[in-house]
Amino acid sequence: MGPFVEEVFKDSGVPKYTFVEPNEFTKLVVYLRTKGKGLVVEGPSGIGKTSGIKKAIEKLQLEDTVLELTARDPEHLKRIENIPH
Incomplete structure (x- = not known):
């Protein structure tokens, strides 16, 4: 069980806790890890x-x-x- 609401919003x-998944x-x-997936x-x-x-990118160590x-x-x-070009 995750943190209680009062532990996040003090x-x-x-x-x-500053981020709760x-x-x-x-x-x-999974989507971020899957190549070619929008x-x-x-x-x-x-x-x-x-x-x-940002947390998912951090978890996957993709920041760089x-x-x-x-x-x-x-x-x-x-x-x-210019992305479409």
Whole structure:
């Protein structure tokens, strides 16, 4: 059994847990590990999409082989627009 909610979302002090693997975390890891497989992660803001992907990449020890791009950065946006080419 995982940590209790109050161990993750503490009223005071530093939480022991800063990331709790969501139910679909194993599937995420498998998809990231599978070459040639596309992956779209979507959902409401603030539910841990980026954190989950970063933790899965960390778990797979792929940090040095992954390029993180965000459409919020104009320089990244140029690279994103050129991906199809």
